[in-house]
Structures are given as structure tokens and as C-alpha cells.
Amino acid sequence: MTEASPENNAQQVRDAGVDRLQAGLKRRYARERRFKLYGRLAIAVAIGFLLLLLGRIIEQGHxxxxxxxxxxxxxxxxxxxxxxxxxxxxxxxxxxxxxxxxxxxxxxxxxxxxxxxxxxxxxxxxxxxxxxxxxxxxxxxxxxxxxxxxxxxxxxxxxxxxxxxxxxxxxxxxxxxxxxxxxxxxxxxxxxxxxTALFTNGDSTEPELAGVLGAVVGSALMLLVTALIAIPLGVGAAVYLEEFSPRNRLSDLIEVNINNLAAVPSIVYGLLGLALFINWMHLPRSSPLVGGLVLALMALPTMIIATRSALKAVPPSIREAALAMGASRTQTVFHHTLPLAMPGVMTGGIISMAHALGETAPLLLIGMVSFVPGVPTAIDQPTGALPSLIYIWENASERAFHERTAAAILVLLGFMIVMNAGAILLRRHFERRW
Incomplete structure (x- = not known):
């Protein structure tokens, strides 16, 4: 038998290495294809459940x-x-x-x-x-x-x-x-x-006369109070904590507590609103004022976190350039950093307002589950809200209220889509690219 030459042995080693490399590449590509397939399947399942949910609501409420x-x-x-x-x-x-x-x-x-x-x-x-x-x-x-x-x-x-x-x-x-x-x-x-009575009437004990107008107006007034309180306070707190606050244990403690408050169950905010705004401050029960204050407390942590993330996303070169040109710290923040972070701030506002619009548990504790037949004309008048109206109608004994429950859900979704669309258009108006 003839012995293999060193050149043949080296060629065999190189061939074996190439084979191992190609096998490894095939396995890697196969894993990537499987991962993409899993992602597509996850999206398909999510879309399927969404279509099933919407289809069931439309079928029941049309x-x-x-x-x-x-x-x-x-x-x-x-x-x-x-x-x-x-x-x-x-x-x-x-x-x-x-x-x-x-x-x-x-x-x-x-x-x-x-x-x-x-x-x-x-x-x-x-x-x-x-x-x-x-x-x-x-x-x-x-x-x-x-x-x-x-x-x-x-x-x-x-x-x-x-x-x-x-x-x-x-x-x-x-x-x-x-x-x-x-x-x-x-x-x-x-x-x-x-x-037309579904959109022009308030709530009623007669299903054929019941409408969502009172709840829609109540939700709009409540969200107005929430936005007027949560957005300015949230943006102001985020700007101070991110741009002006010294980095010490106190600021770290505040940041941890803000993150924890974002995870607190909404019913806890309802209990706080009941004790603080109704029992102690004696504000009118079941009013958009109290509902807006409670939802503002709940939306504040989300608004602060989102605004701080938007401020962090602004390139440091923007701040450095403004300071190099002689701008003060305040001018840098309010003339350059905050305007560039405004799209992210608007995103935080969309998320927090959409979250507030769909909340039910806090409203139940402050009395917005009570029957209110009229349409409110001020923020201190008793009223209902779309989430609480859906809860009331679904628990009604008359069968006709059940179809109106699904219709009210569709109205709530439409309300949210219109509100989010307006906020997205406003966000794009402020959007800047760098």
C-alpha cells in the first residue's frame, strides 16, 4: 500500500473543513428560515384572533x-x-x-x-x-x-x-x-x-331608546381633563428628571418609583381617587372631573417614561452644538431638545390617553357605573363613560341591551381610532429627521 502524500492529506483536511463550514451554514440558514416562519405564524395567529374578535363583535352588534x-x-x-x-x-x-x-x-x-x-x-x-x-x-x-x-x-x-x-x-x-x-x-x-337614537340619545331603561351620546360626551370631557393634567405634568417632570435633575440616590429612588407606579393595577388608582377626590376633597361623584383626575394619576407614569425615552433618543450632538453656540441649558432644552423629542412625546400621549379611554375599574369605584340618562354639559355633572356603559349594558337582563353592548364597543373602538389618528397626524407634523 502506498502512503498518502502530505499534499493529499492537506487537501483532505481542507475539504473536510469546507464540508463542515457548508454544513454549519446550512444549519444556520435553516434556523433563520425557521425563525422567520415562527414570526410569520405568530403574526398570522395574532391577526386571526383579532379578526375573530372583531368579527364576533360586528356579528353581535351590527x-x-x-x-x-x-x-x-x-x-x-x-x-x-x-x-x-x-x-x-x-x-x-x-x-x-x-x-x-x-x-x-x-x-x-x-x-x-x-x-x-x-x-x-x-x-x-x-x-x-x-x-x-x-x-x-x-x-x-x-x-x-x-x-x-x-x-x-x-x-x-x-x-x-x-x-x-x-x-x-x-x-x-x-x-x-x-x-x-x-x-x-x-x-x-x-x-x-x-x-339614529343610538347616537342621539343618552342611556335609558328602555333598550330601544338607549343611546351612547351621554357616554361619548362623558368620555370626551373626562379625557380632556386627563390630557390637560397628565400631559403638561408628565412632560415637565420628565424634562426635569432627564435634563436638570442631579444624578443621586434621590433621583434614582424617584425613577424606580415612577417605573413601579406604571405597573400598579388600575383599581388601586380608583381607590385612591375615591378616598382623595370624593371622600376628602368632596368633589362631585360620577363627574368627568373626578374621572379625569383619577385617570390622570394613572397616565402620569406612562407619560413620564415615554417622554424621558424620547429625550434620551435625541443625539447628544444637538445639545453640544447649542451649548457651543452660547445657548443656556434652558434654551437648549426648550428650543432644541424638546422639539426634536416631540414625536416620541406624542407617542407617549397616544399610549397614555388610549389606556385611559379603555379603563373601567377606576370608573366603577368613583360611581360612574350609576344610571345617568342625560347628556352632561359640564365637567362637574354626573355622567357615564363608554367603558362603564358597556359594563352596565352587558349586565342588563333585557336581551336587546346585549346587541347594543357590541355596538357600544364598536363606537369605543371608533372613538379610539379617531383620537389616535389625530394624535399621529400631530406627531408627524412635529417629526424631524437627522
Whole structure:
């Protein structure tokens, strides 16, 4: 046997090294491909859950954006109407009796059929007729066409949420009432329309009359108070701690506590607001003022942390150049550093305000879970907020409130998108590149 030459041995070693290198490269590339695949899968799963959530909310809440009315002729009997006070007339009874007569249905001695027919109309019916007669008294004694709003159960039946096939003891509409509703629809008396009451009314105990206007205005006023307090204080504290504060144990302790406050559960801030602003300062309960103060306390740590991060991101050369040109420390910060950090500051404002908008627990503790039917006109008036309204409606016994819960969630998401879009546009206005 011939021995291998030194050149052959060196070539074999080089070939083995190349093979090991190529194998290592293949493994590394394979790991990179797997990592990219895992990232794509994670994004796909996140998008899937998001679409599932939004799809479920839209499926449940889209029916709240339209409602049904029935157009019926009503004879305004002069013998039953008080011309001086039309609102005192029982128009619901009048409409129910005339509708039964139109369907050639006789009432029983107890009047149960009239009561059942009245249950198909909303209580808003009497106010609609009374307001119309108040404006046009000459209609008394005539037959007028009235677009009567349906009750919540009748409206749900037309939307397909209540079925005839459901056992009678599991639905609030009787077979007789369903027969009347079918006849109204067959005769072309029923029509669907956009539910403007959802956006023009405040909260109500009647589902078909309940709206989100009061909660939207309450949330807007509350966020206004939060922004006016949290943003100036947060930016001011961050500028001092980052640019002017000496580095010592006290500043380190303050920084640690700010980071810890950002992780405190929101319900703790609600307890603090209850004890401080309501029990000690005696500010009005359930008001946007108290809600804004509580949410401002909660948003401050986030605002300070985000602003400090934005200030740190400004290149040191900016400060050095300003100081070299003779600018004072204050002029450097407010004329150069802070304007360049403004996009990051706006990002912190977006995050903190969006967080505050969706909070529910602090609002429950300061009384914003109570029923408030009106629309607030000042920051010291009792009101609700969109998160607390969603909580109230979801826990209501009437089934019609559940579709309005999903609709209120969509309104809340829309509110947040509009607010964030405005803040992003403002941030881009201040954005600078270097």
C-alpha cells in the first residue's frame, strides 16, 4: 500500500473543513428560515384572533345600528285628548285598541289582548303623538299616520333574534303577538331604518331608546381633563428628571418609583381617587372631573417614561452644538431638545390617553357605573363613560341591551381610532429627521 502524500492529506483536511463550514451554514440558514416562519405564524395567529374578535363583535352588534317602525293610521279621538295637556293622554292604549280593531280582533273582559298589543310598541309612541299634537292642535279629531317605534322584543323578532320555533316559555313574545307582527309585516306596515337614537340619545331603561351620546360626551370631557393634567405634568417632570435633575440616590429612588407606579393595577388608582377626590376633597361623584383626575394619576407614569425615552433618543450632538453656540441649558432644552423629542412625546400621549379611554375599574369605584340618562354639559355633572356603559349594558337582563353592548364597543373602538389618528397626524407634523 502506498502512503498518502502530505499534499493529499492537506487537501483532505481542507475539504473536510469546507464540508463542515457548508454544513454549519446550512444549519444556520435553516434556523433563520425557521425563525422567520415562527414570526410569520405568530403574526398570522395574532391577526386571526383579532379578526375573530372583531368579527364576533360586528356579528353581535351590527343589528343595533338599525331599528324597525310600524306605520299605522290613528284616529285622534277628541273625547280622550286633553287639548291643554296632550301628553297626559294614554295614546298607547288608543293605538293598541285601534290596531286590534283593524285586525278584527276583539278584546277579552280583562283587556289582555290590548295589553299584549301595547307591548309591541315602544313607550316613546305617546311622546311622539303628544309632541305632534302640541305643534298642530288641529289634528285632534282627524286620522293621522303615525310611525310608531317598535318595542325591543318586537324589534328583535324582526331582526331574527327571536324565533317562533323557540319554546313559548323561553321567549317574551307570545304566539299571538308574533302573529300580529307577521301580519303587520305582510301588510307592508313595518319598515327598517338607521337607528339614529343610538347616537342621539343618552342611556335609558328602555333598550330601544338607549343611546351612547351621554357616554361619548362623558368620555370626551373626562379625557380632556386627563390630557390637560397628565400631559403638561408628565412632560415637565420628565424634562426635569432627564435634563436638570442631579444624578443621586434621590433621583434614582424617584425613577424606580415612577417605573413601579406604571405597573400598579388600575383599581388601586380608583381607590385612591375615591378616598382623595370624593371622600376628602368632596368633589362631585360620577363627574368627568373626578374621572379625569383619577385617570390622570394613572397616565402620569406612562407619560413620564415615554417622554424621558424620547429625550434620551435625541443625539447628544444637538445639545453640544447649542451649548457651543452660547445657548443656556434652558434654551437648549426648550428650543432644541424638546422639539426634536416631540414625536416620541406624542407617542407617549397616544399610549397614555388610549389606556385611559379603555379603563373601567377606576370608573366603577368613583360611581360612574350609576344610571345617568342625560347628556352632561359640564365637567362637574354626573355622567357615564363608554367603558362603564358597556359594563352596565352587558349586565342588563333585557336581551336587546346585549346587541347594543357590541355596538357600544364598536363606537369605543371608533372613538379610539379617531383620537389616535389625530394624535399621529400631530406627531408627524412635529417629526424631524437627522
Amino acid at each position: 343589528t343595533a345600528f338599525y331599528a324597525h317602525t310600524v306605520t299605522i293610521p290613528v284616529f285622534i279621538d277628541p273625547a280622550r285628548v286633553d287639548r291643554n295637556y296632550p301628553a297626559g293622554t294614554n295614546f298607547e292604549q288608543m293605538v293598541a285598541e285601534q290596531t286590534l280593531a283593524r285586525f278584527h280582533v276583539e278584546d277579552d273582559a280583562a283587556g289582555s289582548r290590548t295589553t299584549a298589543m301595547r307591548g309591541l310598541f315602544s313607550t316613546e309612541l305617546k311622546y311622539l303623538i303628544a309632541d305632534r299634537l302640541q305643534k298642530e292642535p288641529g289634528l285632534i279629531g282627524q286620522t293621522i299616520q303615525v310611525a310608531a317605534p317598535m318595542s325591543d322584543d318586537a324589534d328583535l323578532y324582526f331582526k331574527g333574534n327571536i324565533l317562533r320555533t323557540t319554546p313559548a316559555n323561553q321567549r317574551r313574545l307570545s304566539d299571538q303577538q308574533i302573529d300580529w307582527l307577521d301580519r303587520m309585516k305582510t301588510e307592508g306596515m313595518v319598515s327598517a331604518h338607521f337607528n
